[in-house]
Amino acid sequence: xxxxxxxxxxxxxxxxxxxxxxxxxxxxxxxxxxxxxxxxxxxxxxxxxxxxxxxxxxxxxxxxxxxxxxxxxxxxxxxxxxxxxxxxxxxxxxxxxxxxxxxxxxxxxxxxxxxxxxxxxxxxxxxxxxxxxxxxxxxxxxxxxxxxxxxxxxxxxxxxxxxxxxxxxxxxxxxxxxxxxxxxxxxxxxxxxxxxxxxxxxxxxxxxxxxxxxxxxxxxxxxxxxxxxxxxxxxxxxxxxxxxxxxxxxxxxxxxxx
Numbered sequence: 001x002x003x004x005x006x007x008x009x010x011x012x013x014x015x016x017x018x019x020x021x022x023x024x025x026x027x028x029x030x031x032x033x034x035x036x037x038x039x040x041x042x043x044x045x046x047x048x049x050x051x052x053x054x055x056x057x058x059x060x061x062x063x064x065x066x067x068x069x070x071x072x073x074x075x076x077x078x079x080x081x082x083x084x085x086x087x088x089x090x091x092x093x094x095x096x097x098x099x100x101x102x103x104x105x106x107x108x109x110x111x112x113x114x115x116x117x118x119x120x121x122x123x124x125x126x127x128x129x130x131x132x133x134x135x136x137x138x139x140x141x142x143x144x145x146x147x148x149x150x151x152x153x154x155x156x157x158x159x160x161x162x163x164x165x166x167x168x169x170x171x172x173x174x175x176x177x178x179x180x181x182x183x184x185x186x187x188x189x190x191x192x193x194x195x196x197x198x199x200x201x202x203x204x205x206x207x208x209x210x211x212x213x214x215x216x217x218x219x220x221x222x223x224x225x226x227x228x229x230x231x232x233x234x235x236x237x238x239x240x241x242x243x244x245x246x247x248x249x250x251x252x253x254x255x256x257x258x
Contacts, residue, residue, distance in 0.1 A: 004105040005112065011088065012079070012109075021075045025068045025117065030124050033064045037128075051210070054134030055141035059210040061125045062148040065117065066207040070177070072113060073155040077172045080106060080163035090257045103160075103249045110156040118149045147206045147234060154203035154237055157244035164248045164255075196228055199240045205233050 012018050037051050051060040083089040089102060122145055129138055159176050166172040180200050187195035195201060208230070228236075 001104065001108060004101060005108040008105050008109045015079075017078060018075065021071055022116075025065075025072065026120060029061075029065050029068065029121070032067075033061055033124065033128070036060075036064065052128040052132035054129040054132075054138045055136045056134070056210065057125045057129040057132070058141045058144040059208070061121050061128070062144045062151075063207045063210050065121050065148060066151060066204070069152050069155040070180075072117070072152060073159040073176060074173050076106075076110060076113070076156045077159040077163045077176055078169050079109070080160065081167055081169040081172050084167040085169070093257045099252045100249065103245065103252060106160055106248075107245060110153055110160070113156065114149045114152040117152055118145050121145060121148060144207065147230070150234060150237055150241070151203055151206040154199075154206075154241050154244075157241045157248075158200070158203075160248045161244055161251065164251045197236065202228075202233055202236050202240060206230075206237055 033051075050056060083102075092102065093099065122142075125145075126138060158179065159172075162172045162176040162179070166175055183198055183200050187198055187201060196205075205228070
């Protein structure tokens with residue numbers, strides 16, 4: 001499996017789009033995070049600077065980083081579609097690699113992207129938390145980093161389906177983005193107890209909206225609700241991710257190698 005990942009990075013390292021997109025993630029995540037902590041609203045009793053402190057920093061930094069999951073998902077779509085456009089997928093099959101190897105290599109690539117992003121968030125969170133202090137050890141609530149890892153994998157796994165199905169970068173990206181918005185529209189038309197189990201709703205809920213100081217946020221009706229626990233959400237998200245991988249493999253086996 002490591003050989004498959006090495007092949008992926010040999011193709012990836014010279015590719016400027018990869019460096020640009022991850023560069024944007026690395027640059028803007030700490031900037032946006034710092035900017036939010038500097039917000040001051042008169043008559044609002046919460047000090048936003050507490051978002052830097054342990055243990056709040058872990059939920060806060062992963063929530064901010066989750067905004068960039070769509071960008072990283074689009075990167076994966078582009079990379080996979082390039083395999084079809086430049087016939088590298090076809091050449092790999094001719095050289096003896098199976099279609100399963102193709103999916104496995106993309107899963108390994110996605111996992112490495114998620115791991116790289118998660119480690120970077122740990123560095124940012126530890127840096128801000130160390131300088132800001134807090135009332136809890138820095139490992140408290142560090143589970144949000146693992147949850148972010150799963151979430152970013154979920155977005156890319158959806159992108160995997162779109163890329164394998166469409167095989168055109170532009171159309172796949174459009175479908176990738178539209179599928180998320182279409183799901184949000186469909187959720188408005190079904191009961192809440194059903195809508196909360198939709199795939200991208202589950203995956204996006206992995207990094208819940210945090211409030212400074214750990215204060216709970218009420219919904220539009222002023223009622224604090226938690227229909228699904230975070231642990232349950234995590235389990236369902238993992239099931240969806242594995243399903244996305246399986247669907248991608250089935251789609252790939254049903255289409256020719258051209």
